[in-house]
Amino acid sequence: MFFLKIRSIGCAILLSICGQSAWAFHKDVYEPRVPNEILAQEQQVKSPHPVTPERIEAGRRVYFGVGFCVTCHSKDGTGVNLPGHPPRDFTDAKWQKLRTDGELMWVLKNGSPGTGMPIRVGTDITEEDGWNVIQFIRTFGGK
Template sequence: MRGKRLVMTVCSIVAVALWSTAGWAAPEADPLKPRVPDAERADVRKMKSPITVTPEIIAKGKELYEGKGTCINCHGETGAGDGPGGMLLSPGPRNFTNCKFHKKRNDAELHWIIKNGSPGTGMPALIKGGVITEEEAWMTIAYERTFWKDNE
């Protein structure tokens, strides 16, 4: 019994040390697996963004990402999924610099997630929750796409 208690004590010390280490974050859940439910995905993918992406729209998207939309708190300033709020979440927030992820998803799928959230994760339903509007979500997507590095 003493041995077991010792193991448990050591485990909790390691756990506390991990949590208090700045920069430690839970990994993302597989970013290539679809998030929109199977039954809706084909229809959702047909939806087109009503906005034309221009430098002005991207600038508005940045403003929303860093301000009203609160995206920066979890997804981080450089979109790497390392914002301070995201550190507490498991699975971790999406890393928007991932080129494979951007190639896999179309804008409509990203919009669906911003509207409905990603069930079972810390990604909130930001449109349904009244944080941003449908149109503002399309703008944040335009900005989000600029984090994409052709790294794969």
């Protein structure tokens, strides 16, 4: 029983290492992060809140504060140099256009499996904070 446990822990570690490198080397920046089976449905999810300067400002405070986004995504949104899978470049206009707000909310609720992107909504921030920080992330785009 004990040995079986050790073996399965070993397998889990091996799998996570191999899994990470598989994601890191094979997943293109523009490929959706939401699993295929639910992609169409998640793309349709819309924010219940209108875009306002107040909400963008609230999102900015989440990004630089309680959400810890700035530690990986940097002040200017281009992302810090992380080992393994680099954070997204939020100033990339093509990426901004490809992703819907619904997809970004999915990533905030589920993280991006196989990468350093952690679950944020429901752990450190609320769903409303999540929608606000998405409004703020959109302000990096279009450069």
